[in-house]
Amino acid sequence: MPAPSAVTRPAPANDADDAAALHRLILSSLDDDQAVDTVSIPLEGKSSIADHMVIASGRSTRQVASMANKLAERIKAELGRTTRIEGLPTADWVLIDAGDVIVHLFRPEVRSFYNLERMWAFGEAPEPAPPPGPAPH
Structure with missing residues (x-):
């Protein structure tokens, strides 16, 4: 699957609070849609x-496509940000580029074939995504 081009890639958030809000929204949406084995790898x-x-x-494939569509809609509705989605027609692997x-x-x-967790873990085991919750104070 080709990576989204730099020209059409969604813009990053203005600050760390916006990026954190986007991250929480994504985890919450996936939890609501009963995603399986969600992990978050910090790249900062x-x-x-x-x-x-x-x-x-x-x-x-139906659940993958549904989760992707709902996630893009929530990001747009709640944060006013557009996303770029690739892989939706087959929905074996869908990439959603939300900027941050x-x-x-x-x-x-x-997922087990490509094993992205191992590739992107930088020598560390990826941790399961924390349960979605209120923003830390």
């Missing part, structure tokens, strides 16, 4: 592509 200071990479699975957070949604078999 390790890569310039985003602050976080979130990886999750759906049980079927990159989301990969997979069917389980496809």
